[in-house]
Amino acid sequence: MVIKYLIEKEFKQFGRNPFLSKFVFIFPFVMLSILPLAANFEVKDLNLAVIDNNHSSYSQRLVQKIAASRYFHLTGVPSSYRQALKNIEQDQSDMILEIPPSFEQDLIREKNARVMISANAVNGMKGGLGSAYLAGILAEYNAEIRQELLPSAVSSSQTGLEVSKLFRFNPLLDYKFMMVPAIMVMLITMICGFLPAFNIVSEKEAGTIEQMNVTPVSKFSLILSKLIPYWVVGFVVLTICFGVAWLFYGLWPKGSLLTIYLFASVFVLAFSGLGLIVSNYAKTLQQAMFMVFFIVITFIFMSGLYTPVDNMPQWGQYISDISPLKYFLRVMRLVYLKGSSTADLIKPFLALCTFAVVFNTWAVLSYRKSQ
């Protein structure tokens, strides 16, 4: 039972580093209690500057209608387009609505009036969605006016088509629901990726690894003894995350807690294995850090934590296929938010198991007992 002593040694080494042992507890707690509040893609409270060159009752009613909507804030009434554009340049407003001097006249006499919408589209989604909202309000206003001026035409253009929207699992479209599982995955990935990557290489730098190498301990038990502490750390981090999510955000898994622990155990095994591979190849701590940093950050961005995988180009989706994070995140969201059962999760489970086997075999094979 030499493995027992090896594991004991790893735990002692871990506990002796005062910074590390505190970090593992504090880091997930602080990050999960703050960061989900920051992550919100919602397009709302757009700052709109209105240039009303018409000043008629029609144009003023339009402006009032926009001001009453929940999407827009009116930020002053600039006198010219140039001035309004200055506000956009300084990020004081997001959009400009320009009503031409002949608005009322065009609408009543020519039966067709134009208005100009200019949106800051550096953030394309915000610009696009913002102008779609504004166009929607214009269309509503348009329908109102038409009804007033031409009551008969409207009734004939009404049909019995009803479109209703329903948001499953998250009726109020709260972003925290999406972000909390993602940030949990990110935390576990970082801790269970970075720490093992530093493990073997720091023993290389300290020279203690050679003392291990001259013992008859097999490569397999050596790697196993290095994996198990991170496995435990992963469980601790996950448990802290569950607590914070429940305490701060009122989120408790809809599905079974055991399912999440099961998947987490396979995921942590896989990702720590990847960390150990890095540690085997790196000659210095610095190299290990840069390599694992690159791997972790790439997987974080390519696995759909923040932006959906479906939006990526095809090659990006292939990269996400080889990321264990993608499967674990999927499972976290499914079990946490939707309460999916084990049967829905067989595919990601098999994928994660494959990663665990491949990475850890690789870690054992790439470990060199003799230089």
Next chain:
Amino acid sequence: MNDFSNMTKPTAKGNWIFFMAFVRKEFHHIFRDKMSMLILLVMPILMLILFGYALNTEVKNSKVAVYDPSQDEATRAIVEKLQVNDYFVLHRMLKSPDEVDRVFKSGEVAMVVVFSEHFYESLVHGGKAQIQLIADGTDPNTANTITTYASTIINNYQQELLKTGAIPYQITPEVKLLYNPSMVAAYNFVPGVMGMIILLICAMMTSVSIAREKENGTMEILLVSPMKPLYVILSKAVPYFFLSVVNLITILLISVFVMGVPVAGSFFWLIVLSLLYIFVSLALGLLISSVVNSQMAAMLISAMGLMMPVMLLSGMLFPTENMPVALQALSDIIPARWYIIAVKKIMIKGLSVGSILTELAILGSMAIVLVTVSLRNFKIRLE
């Protein structure tokens, strides 16, 4: 330097010679580790290309399932219209309403379109034809966007069906998308990715290299030299400054020639801004190294501790105006936030240097504060 009195009280010229010797030593350290250098030079390029293309909040190709008990002319036409659109991909037809729950729970689709029975008949003969758009609310951005698009498409179909000709009293909006008319996602994300890469890599490099000397005990040897501690520490930052400038140049070349993100404003001021930002990032690394005693701690703080706030609070992904006030204040102290705003102004909007004076001033004061605090923190005496 064989004049001993010169060693104890160096003249300005002597100081300079010492300084250059220290800088040369640091360059040797870096060039000796070929692997690290390769990683440092190649990693930013790969990251910019990967994330520049992959980060995209614009929703397209969302998988949709349809439950259609009517199977008539109208429902087929609507499904057809949804399908030809870029936003949707028809995943499959459901056979019964019970399946709706299942396809969501297995995570197969983002939206299910449910038609009512006898759809076409009801539509034409004045009854109530109903369409329900059920979206997966676990991704609010996608859910909101695709239901909005789908109802627009359905409304258009309705208009066509009614064959209403020219509608009187029409208000037509003319939409102009400023700075980014084709809504390229890279215009929004490339400045953010630049800000993140520069900050993280600079802070990691400096903090770890100084922490390593502390750990090995060689820092003490440097500090007993006749050179002032300020110069000892600055000499460590100089090579990393050069390395970062090389990275900056490759990053800019790639964003212009590979990602197709133009430099609309002054190239000169973009460089000045970036150099200042590199300096701030290196100073942040100095600060980290001044409070830690081991490489491990330096790495955990600079890589993990900085990575999450920079990703989530700097405005690189998530708009800062959506954050609660307390978090906005937190995001104000992240240098990347100001760099990203300023880069967007100069690079994308093409504004003059006058528009980024605030950001330059903030980054400048951050640099001064960081350098002052970290120098004060450095224990320059042996314990």
